[in-house]
Amino acid sequence: MDRSGVALVDSSTGAIAPQPIGYRRYAVTLMLALFMLSFLDRQIINILAEPIKHELQLADWQIGIMSGLAFALLYTIAGIPIARVAEHGNRPVIIGIAVAVWSLFTAVCGYAGSFVQLLAGRVGVGVGEAGLTPPAMSLIMDYTPAEKRASTLAHYHIGVPLGSLMGLALGGLLLDAVGWRSAFLVVGLPGVLLALLAGLTLREPRRGLSARTIAARGRSTFGETVATLARIRTYRLFVLATAFQAFVTYGHAPFTASFFFRMHDGELARLAATFGLERAGFLGVALGLATGITGALGVWLGGQMADRASRRDVRAYATIPAIAALVTIPTYIAAVLVPQAWLALALMTIPSLFNSLWFGSVHTTQQGVAPPHMRATATAFLLLVLNLIGLGLGPLTVGLMSDWFSTSAGLGSGRGVQMALIMSSFIGFVPFALFWSARRSIRADLETAQRHLS
Template sequence: MDRGDQFVAGTGLHPPARIDAGRRRLAGGRGKSPGRDALQSAAVRCAQSVRRAGRHHRRADAAPSRAPRQFRGWRPIAGGRRLTGDPVTRGWGTARYRGWALTLLLLIYASNFVDRVILAALGPAIRADLKISATQLGLLGGIAFALFYTLLGIPISRLAERRSRVGIIALATALWSGMTALCGTATGFAQLLLFRVGVGIGEAGLTPPGYSLISDYFPRHRRASALSIFLLGIPLGSFLGATVGGWVARTYGWRVAFFVVGLPGLILSLLAWATLREPPRGATDPVRRQDDATPPLRAVFATLAARRSFKHIALAASLTSFANFGNNLFLPTFFVQAHQRDIATAGLLFGLLTGVAGILGTFIGGFGTDHAGRHDRRWTLWLPAIGLLAGAPFFMLGVSLPGWKSGFAVMLVSSIFFYSWSPSLNGALQNMVGARMRASAAAILSVIFNLIGTGLGPVFVGWLNDLYASQAFALGDYATLCAGGHSAAGASAATAHACASAAAYSSRWAIITTALAYPWAALHFYLAGRSLREDIAAQDAAEAA
């Protein structure tokens, strides 16, 4: 309704009717004729009341009344205005809801990594019980998991562009948690391999819809920070999986440990299904298209191919993941074989490396790059490059030191830099594609770096372990006499000592060799940052067109 049609405050009459009423009162009052001055005075008073009414309405438009309390199931109102204010600057939904959603997604991601890391913590016990080689352990933690994890990533991401991301996350969480619990029933390498494939299938349904969901909850200038909190699930889950898994394995056995870490994920899947809500696509973007059409997959590939920084982002992520996942699977084995720690202590040390260093690195990477990116977006990717260059030599020094306490301290500090890259990289990727390409773009990147990093990294480190051990063992066939990394029962003292020495040598130098991938990854982070500003500007121009 126009302001000219509004009732004048306190009269119940439109302005013209107010003037007519004044004339009638002056004309009929006690038989006196209305004078010109009186009539003009009435008109002036009417005009003043109209002006006051206009000012009242302008104040009401400039300062709307307080938004009503939000309830579960809230939806945006017509015209794009939302009850919580501008989502481009504040985010979608209430602050309380965004906090709960991000916390729950963090816990789900932690469960994801608990079930992923538990194999590393239990690796020495599994090898000793099932008599499997380091290469076979690498297959369990690498290709068996990563192949289906990556192959299903793109189909699931396409489904997430069209269907409920919340439903996908809830179902996937239940699947990988159940498969993790079943790993405790395996009686041989083949069964354990099958269950690890199931874990990979389930975990494929978290990161693409998760990244997309968070990007629609939070505005662009807070996405890297929000993603860094989500990505804290990696160190948190790694710490819990390593420490809890190692302690339970020492106390009750490695089979019970799989049940203990698998069951909580089923509860989290129910919470996700019951409490998370689906935001509109692109709800927090500066320019939001009115159409809801999902672009075809070839359009996503074409967009990423046009972004000059993407190829370097993919290579940087692949090389960093290659070293991270490859070495992490064998760090507990390193502490057991090279420093003679028990499985619980090895799990604790591994948990501190991935947990404490991971939390600090993720916070520094997320919030640090958000701050640096306000002045120059290129620093979003240049800071991780500096971190990898600084951390790699110190990490290799820590692994080579003979004392476990001094070596662990150096490794702990240097590992902080190895966890600072993921929020920066994922934030940059989400900002250079459209709202309905984000899950697919995340899945494409996930396919690349998980096949190379998560898939091949553990297999490579396991193969190096077996290779170096065979070269260092001088008493015959290492695989036969030292099955599972231990001498057979009843073996001579000389054989037992030779097996232990070869295992210690191989576990140390396999990790040092793999760490050479960090400086190589730093180069590609630097090259990706050089064209990042242009790629984000190109996406902004495409959205505004």
């Protein structure tokens, strides 16, 4: 039992027991709030990119590095050692420290006086955020019965669209009200309070395990973990597919608001005036609602679909994200081609919905095919590849393409960023092919993992 008197271990088996439903809901909701905060702090820079670009005199490729590569490099480098500690350490304490670190670095970004200083601040945010998801997902897997894991993990990942919504909406409103520097301060400091709450109220169920059970769960070296995960075909395909899906999503994110400012500036001003707002505030709220609400719906719907469809055929875990990746391509291109800003914002809801269906399927599968004592590291490797390819290269590539189309091809900044967004959308065929290919091995890999547990 923990200090609250709740049994953490199944007395009949000696293994970790799923937590009571009331506490499980509290814990997952708290971790959802933390994940949402991480994406708020991560994504707010996207709505602030244009004024930062002008004040610090940056090119689009620098915006790409600042919003993607700088964050991703340290996020991925720090993620692996943090995950290794989380395999056997106190996961709630790790989470609390991580939240405090990234929140303070977000606030520090408001004091940046140059590109290098802002880059350093974003690196610090990345280091902090690396300590959340691997231990959080490992806790969720321990807290939750097997038949509820896809929907529970999907519930946690609703933090992605909701955090993005808040980052865009709150960032836009704060930009108009107090400027981009104060915006970083306002969104960064409250995270310290949530860090304390996480460290003090989340339970570490492994504290109740016997030495025999801990030994049965396994302990592996870093090399053994890498070798084991590399042999699992479904895991390899899901990691690569998710990384290339993220390449498209993260590549578009820093430049979507810039696209609207450059291509629809006059209409944005008129629409904003209708609601008594300035352009940035209106666009932040509109983009946040258009992509955040439908994104959250997509994450929830994807988790529900995966739990239900997988009872008949576990290949649904691969089929759902494959089809979603394919549908996202033409719907996003349509949104950036229409001439009306209001219609473009409305159409953004469709790719946002489909681009969010994969969360429950992907994370249930990558956790399900990995041995229990390797789950935090499996998540960290997924995030490493996802962020290096997706967050690291996506924004940088789209930024370079935008600069080339704008200057070398002579299209101007508006048409240049539009063409970059269109061309990068076709990368979506890669995750479609990889997810679809994983249908061949997913059943066998999940059955193999289940035999190791029995």
